[in-house]
Amino acid sequence: RKGNFEHFMQKEIHEQPDSLTMTMRGRLIRGGEQKAKGILLGGLKDHLKTIRRSRRILCIGCGTSYNAALAARPVVEELSGIPVTMEIASDLLDRQGPIYREDAAIFVSQSGETADTLQALEYAESDGALCVGITNTVGSAIARGSHCGIHLNAGCEIGVASTKAYTSQIAVIVMLALALGDYSLSTQQRRNAIMDDLYNLPSKVRDVLKLDKDMKELAALLMDEQSLLVFGRGYNYATALECALKVKEVSLMHAEGIVAGEMKNGPLALVDETLLIIVIATRDASLNKQQWKARKGRLIVMCTEGDAEFMCPDRTCRIIEVPKVQDCLQPIINIVSLQLLAYHLTVFRGFNVDQPRNLAKSVTTQ
Ligand code: F6R
Numbered sequence: 623r624k625g626n627f628e629h630f631m632q633k634e635i636h637e638q639p640d641s642l643t644m645t646m647r648g649r650l651i652r653g654g655e656q657k658a659k660g661i662l663l664g665g666l667k668d669h670l671k672t673i674r675r676s677r678r679i680l681c682i683g684c685g686t687s688y689n690a691a692l693a694a695r696p697v698v699e700e701l702s703g704i705p706v707t708m709e710i711a712s713d714l715l716d717r718q719g720p721i722y723r724e725d726a727a728i729f730v731s732q733s734g735e736t737a738d739t740l741q742a743l744e745y746a747e748s749d750g751a752l753c754v755g756i757t758n759t760v761g762s763a764i765a766r767g768s769h770c771g772i773h774l775n776a777g778c779e780i781g782v783a784s785t786k787a788y789t790s791q792i793a794v795i796v797m798l799a800l801a802l803g804d805y806s807l808s809t810q811q812r813r814n815a816i817m818d819d820l821y822n823l824p825s826k827v828r829d830v831l832k833l834d835k836d837m838k839e840l841a842a843l844l845m846d847e848q849s850l851l852v853f854g855r856g857y858n859y860a861t862a863l864e865c866a867l868k869v870k871e872v873s874l875m876h877a878e879g880i881v882a883g884e885m886k887n888g889p890l891a892l893v894d895e896t897l898l899i900i901v902i903a904t905r906d907a908s909l910n911k912q913q914w915k916a917r918k919g920r921l922i923v924m925c926t927e928g929d930a931e932f933m934c935p936d937r938t939c940r941i942i943e944v945p946k947v948q949d950c951l952q953p954i955i956n957i958v959s960l961q962l963l964a965y966h967l968t969v970f971r972g973f974n975v976d977q978p979r980n981l982a983k984s985v986t987t988q
Contacts, residue, residue: 623780629975631781631872635961636831639824641776641786642954645793650820661801661817669770672752674702674802676726680751682709682742683730684985686784686867687791691730693860694795697950701803701813711738712988715745723750730795731755732779732787733984734762741988743767756794758787772798781976782983783872785961788864789827789954793820796950819948823955826945830958833942837959840922840940841966844898850875851889851919852900855882856908857949861956865900868964871978873971893919900924902956903933906949924956 627633634641653659666673673679679698681691688710695706704726709719715738721727727746731739734757743764747753755768758776765771776790800816803809819826844850850869854862859881866879880889882901893899897919903909905926921939925932930941944955968975 628969629781629965630779631783631785631961631965631975634779634781634786635958635965637777638786638789638958639828639831641790642793642827643824644775644777645790646797646820646823647775649797650817652821659817660804661797663772663797663801665771665773666754666798666801669752669754670801673726673754674704674805675724676704676752677722677724678726679704679706680709680721680725680727680746681706681730681795682711682714682727682739682746684711684736684738686788686864687730687732687736687739689860689864689867690788690791691728691795692863693792693857693953694799694950696857697796697816698799698802700950701799701806701809704802709742711736711742714742718745721746721749721751725751726754727751728754728756728795728798729764729768730757730791731762731764732758732774732784732791734759734764735984735986736764737986737988740764740767756791758790780983782978782981783868783964783975785868788957792951792954793823796820799950816948816950819951823947823951826947826955827958829945830955831962833944833959834962836942837962838966840942841963841970844963845967845970847875847898850877850898850900851892852877852879852902853882853885854879854902856906857953858902858904858906858956861902861953861960862900864957865902865960865964868961869967871981872964872973872975873967874973874979875967875971895919898922900960903929904944904952904956905929905946906952924959 753768755764755771758774774790852862852865862879866877869877899919900922924942926946
């Protein structure tokens with residue numbers, strides 16, 4: 623079932639052009655002349671109005687699913703005009719955070735069975751919020767327990783480390799943002815640009831997968847490292863968290879994802895000439911605010927194709943160049959190369975790729 627691949631994680635990373643195509647099929651509606659026309663989310667059609675009227679949107683999940691919602695949060699806020707609050711399911715439950723009838727709560731879970739997310743769903747439902755489920759498993763507890771939802775259609779994911787479900791989760795939440803904002807004339811151009819890039823996303827992801835050999839070489843160089851920091855901001859704060867999560871869970875190397883704006887408030891103290899740092903610096907509105915104070919460390923910079931010279935004029939850093947897409951879709955492009963890096967690091971370090979130590983695919987206990 624692994625076909626030509628050695629591991630499920632590797633297969634699932636390489637499947638992403640197809641899984642994204644499946645996620646968008648029938649939902650991204652094309653108009654004439656290859657132009658995007660609109661978004662159709664069948665499972666939400668009777669509920670979009672209620673979500674548009676909510677005072678707040680809560681995005682609730684665990685691990686990678688939380689990171690996916692975090693990646694899409696800015697575009698949901700931008701296109702819906704509704705504030706979005708992020709919640710790690712267990713933390714919401716620990717705090718018994720307040721939830722209101724005017725809230726729309728979105729539960730993101732690949733398996734649809736994660737105990738903390740499921741319990742948070744029951745909690746939000748009992749407080750009267752509209753509950754939307756985004757899962758990859760038809761008939762799962764979260765899919766059954768929510769008022770409405772969107773199925774990822776990403777295909778079965780077997781590797782414990784989530785890869786293709788992550789990129790499909792981001793794509794689905796971006797489509798949700800487009801649907802929520804589709805009454806507004808002032809954002810029409812922006813929405814059209816995002817829809818056009820969604821349409822081209824599978825072929826761009828195919829281009830990123832061509833970096834496989836480069837990522838393998840980079841992993842060979844990094845395999846004996848003790849620790850890795852990953853910095854990102856704006857749309858790519860989530861990419862930093864997700865890269866660090868993938869590296870630690872499969873390759874068992876210590877890794878930490880940090881929002882770049884926080885560097886000066888503590889983490890900068892760690893930086894010396896030995897520290898290994900990945901900086902996500904693809905082009906978007908936050909690029910000029912990137913923290914180049916990390917210069918002292920050993921830098922790997924992810925940048926937009928053609929920006930290598932500008933990012934690293936003295937050629938002292940290693941560069942990962944990726945294709946440019948609309949800012950809200952860039953996290954999908956950016957994570958693919960980092961998934962490849964985490965995969966190859968794990969193989970070089972001799973750990974179990976598909977069954978990482980102490981982890982299960984579905985976390986059904988609290
Ligand atoms: C990491 C990973 C986990 C899950 C988390 C939630 O690769 O897969 O962090 O994302 O356990 O699982 P789901 O998405 O099934 O709710």
